[in-house]
Amino acid sequence: MNTWEVTTLAERSAEALSSSFWGAAGYLGLAMLGMAGFVAVLGMVLIYAERKVAGHFQCRLGPMRVGWHGTLQTVADTVKLLLKEDIVPYQADKMLHILAPLLMFIGTILVLLVLPFSPIVQVADVNIGVVYITAVSGFSVLGILLGGWSSNNKWSLIGAMRAGAQIISYEVSATLALLVVVLFSGSLQLSEIVRSQAEGWWIWRAHGVGIVAFLIFFIASTAEINRTPFDMPEGESELTAGFHTEYSGLRFAFFFLAEFINMFLVAALTSTLFLGGWMPFHIGGFENFNALMDLIPAGLWFTGKTAFLVFVLMWFRWSFPRLRVDQLMRLEWKILLPIGLVNLFVAAVVVLYGLYFFPVR
Amino acid sequence: MNEAILTVLFYSFAAFSVLLALAVVTSRRILRAAVYLMGVLVSSAALFLMLGAEFLAGVQILVYVGGIVVLLVFAVMLTRSVELLEDRPSMIRKLTGFLAAGSFFAVSVAVLSMTQFPVLRDGARPDSNVAAIGRKLLDYGPEGYVLPFEVISLLLLSAVIGGIVIARKTAVSRATGDVEIMTEIQ
Known part of the structure; x- marks a missing residue:
C-alpha cells in the first residue's frame, strides 16, 4: 500500500533556509519562474483547445493554417496581443485601471500556489487550504469591479456590476458544497483532502451527497468564473465586452489569461475535492485492483481528470444558451442554495454515523 | 538567519499598513481609498500569519477583502462616477478629525503599554490551530465559546431577515387599502 508522502516546494525551501539564505531564495525563484512558465503555456494551450473544441462542436475545423493543425495560432495571437497599443481611456482613473487586471491575475495565481498537482508537485501545502482558496479568490472579484468602474464607461460599469453580483451570489453555494468535502475529510488541507480519498473518491462514497455537492460546486464555480451559460458580465450582444471593454494590449491579455487559468482552476479544484485529485481510482479492499491503478503515475491522474x-466546461459553452440576469439570480437563491443547505445537513448526518462507503475513521 | 528575515518582514508589513492607512484617510478619490484599505487589511493578515495564526489570517482576507471591501466598492459604484472627488474638508472638520484621531491614538497607546501580554514560549504554540479553534467554538464548558458563537449566528440571522424585509416590495391592496407585503419578488 502506498503511503503518499507529500513534499512541497515550500518545505524544501524552509529546509534550505537553515543552511543558507540563497538556497531558499533559489527555490522560491524557481517556483516563481515555474509558475510563470506554467501559466503562460497553460493559457495558450487552453485557448487553442477552446477554439478547436468550439470548431468541432460547430462542424468546423477551427484554426488550421498556422503550424500543424493550427497549433501555432495562439502563439501568433499572443505575440500580436503583446505588440498592440495599450490605451487608457481619457478621464479614466489611471491607477485603478492599471491595478485591476493585476488584482484579477493575483487572485488566480495565488490559488495556483496551493493546488496539489501530484504528491511531489505542489508549491505550498497550507493547512487552511480551503479557506485560503475562498479567501484569495476575493481579489479576482475586486479586480473585475475596479476594472469596470475605472474605465469610466457605461458598458464596463454594468458588466462589472453584473459580475460582482453574480460572483458574490454564487460564492455562497460553492462554499456550501466545499464544506461538504471538508466535513467528509475532516481537514482544510488540500493534500489531506486528497489523501482521505485513498479508499475511493468522495463523489461516489457518500450515497449521492457527494454527487449533489459535486454538481452544485461545478455549476456555482462555472458561474463564478463568468463562463457561458453564465457570461452576462461580458455578454457581447448586449454589453460590447462587459468589464474589459476599455482594455487593450497587455492589460487585456491579463484579463483574458486569468479567465482561462480560472477555467483550469475550477476543473482542478473540482477534481481535487470530489474526484480524488492525484489519487488513483481506488476501491476500498480491492488490493490487486488498487495496485494496478497505482501503476499510472499520480500526476497523470490529476491531469486526466x-x-x-x-x-x-467547454461542452457547457456550446450546449446551453445564456441565462437572463433574473434567471441567474433565481437559479442561485431559489434552487442551488436550498439544495446546498439541505445537502450539507445530510452530509453532516452521513459523517456523524459513518454511513459512507469504506469509512476510515 | 530566520530571526533577521522575520524582523525585516515584520517591519516592512507594519510600515506598509501604516502608510496605506494614512492614504485611506487622505485620498480624495473614495474608490482608491477602498483599494488602500484592502492593502491595510492584507498586510494585517500578513502580520497574523507571522504570529502563526493562519486561520485568522485566512478569515481576515476572506471576510474583509472578499466581503467588506467588495461590498464597499459595490456600494460606491452605485453612487459615484470616476470624475467626482471628495470635497476638501473644512477647517473645523479637520480639527475635530485630528483631535479624535489623536485622542484615540493616546488612549490605545496607553492601554497597550499598561497591559501585560502573556508571551508563549517557542514550542508552546500548537502546530495547527484550526482544529483547536473548532473545538473551542463547540465547547460549552467554562473555556468554550459556544454561547458567543450562537449569539453571533442569531444576530446575523436577524440581520439577514431584516435585510430581506427592507428589500421586499410592498404593494397597497385595492380592496382594503392596507399595505400588504407581496410574497413573491418579481
Whole structure:
C-alpha cells in the first residue's frame, strides 16, 4: 500500500533556509519562474483547445493554417496581443485601471500556489487550504469591479456590476458544497483532502451527497468564473465586452489569461475535492485492483481528470444558451442554495454515523 | 538567519499598513481609498500569519477583502462616477478629525503599554490551530465559546431577515387599502 508522502516546494525551501539564505531564495525563484512558465503555456494551450473544441462542436475545423493543425495560432495571437497599443481611456482613473487586471491575475495565481498537482508537485501545502482558496479568490472579484468602474464607461460599469453580483451570489453555494468535502475529510488541507480519498473518491462514497455537492460546486464555480451559460458580465450582444471593454494590449491579455487559468482552476479544484485529485481510482479492499491503478503515475491522474472537466466546461459553452440576469439570480437563491443547505445537513448526518462507503475513521 | 528575515518582514508589513492607512484617510478619490484599505487589511493578515495564526489570517482576507471591501466598492459604484472627488474638508472638520484621531491614538497607546501580554514560549504554540479553534467554538464548558458563537449566528440571522424585509416590495391592496407585503419578488 502506498503511503503518499507529500513534499512541497515550500518545505524544501524552509529546509534550505537553515543552511543558507540563497538556497531558499533559489527555490522560491524557481517556483516563481515555474509558475510563470506554467501559466503562460497553460493559457495558450487552453485557448487553442477552446477554439478547436468550439470548431468541432460547430462542424468546423477551427484554426488550421498556422503550424500543424493550427497549433501555432495562439502563439501568433499572443505575440500580436503583446505588440498592440495599450490605451487608457481619457478621464479614466489611471491607477485603478492599471491595478485591476493585476488584482484579477493575483487572485488566480495565488490559488495556483496551493493546488496539489501530484504528491511531489505542489508549491505550498497550507493547512487552511480551503479557506485560503475562498479567501484569495476575493481579489479576482475586486479586480473585475475596479476594472469596470475605472474605465469610466457605461458598458464596463454594468458588466462589472453584473459580475460582482453574480460572483458574490454564487460564492455562497460553492462554499456550501466545499464544506461538504471538508466535513467528509475532516481537514482544510488540500493534500489531506486528497489523501482521505485513498479508499475511493468522495463523489461516489457518500450515497449521492457527494454527487449533489459535486454538481452544485461545478455549476456555482462555472458561474463564478463568468463562463457561458453564465457570461452576462461580458455578454457581447448586449454589453460590447462587459468589464474589459476599455482594455487593450497587455492589460487585456491579463484579463483574458486569468479567465482561462480560472477555467483550469475550477476543473482542478473540482477534481481535487470530489474526484480524488492525484489519487488513483481506488476501491476500498480491492488490493490487486488498487495496485494496478497505482501503476499510472499520480500526476497523470490529476491531469486526466482536470483535462476531462475542462472539456466538460467547454461542452457547457456550446450546449446551453445564456441565462437572463433574473434567471441567474433565481437559479442561485431559489434552487442551488436550498439544495446546498439541505445537502450539507445530510452530509453532516452521513459523517456523524459513518454511513459512507469504506469509512476510515 | 530566520530571526533577521522575520524582523525585516515584520517591519516592512507594519510600515506598509501604516502608510496605506494614512492614504485611506487622505485620498480624495473614495474608490482608491477602498483599494488602500484592502492593502491595510492584507498586510494585517500578513502580520497574523507571522504570529502563526493562519486561520485568522485566512478569515481576515476572506471576510474583509472578499466581503467588506467588495461590498464597499459595490456600494460606491452605485453612487459615484470616476470624475467626482471628495470635497476638501473644512477647517473645523479637520480639527475635530485630528483631535479624535489623536485622542484615540493616546488612549490605545496607553492601554497597550499598561497591559501585560502573556508571551508563549517557542514550542508552546500548537502546530495547527484550526482544529483547536473548532473545538473551542463547540465547547460549552467554562473555556468554550459556544454561547458567543450562537449569539453571533442569531444576530446575523436577524440581520439577514431584516435585510430581506427592507428589500421586499410592498404593494397597497385595492380592496382594503392596507399595505400588504407581496410574497413573491418579481
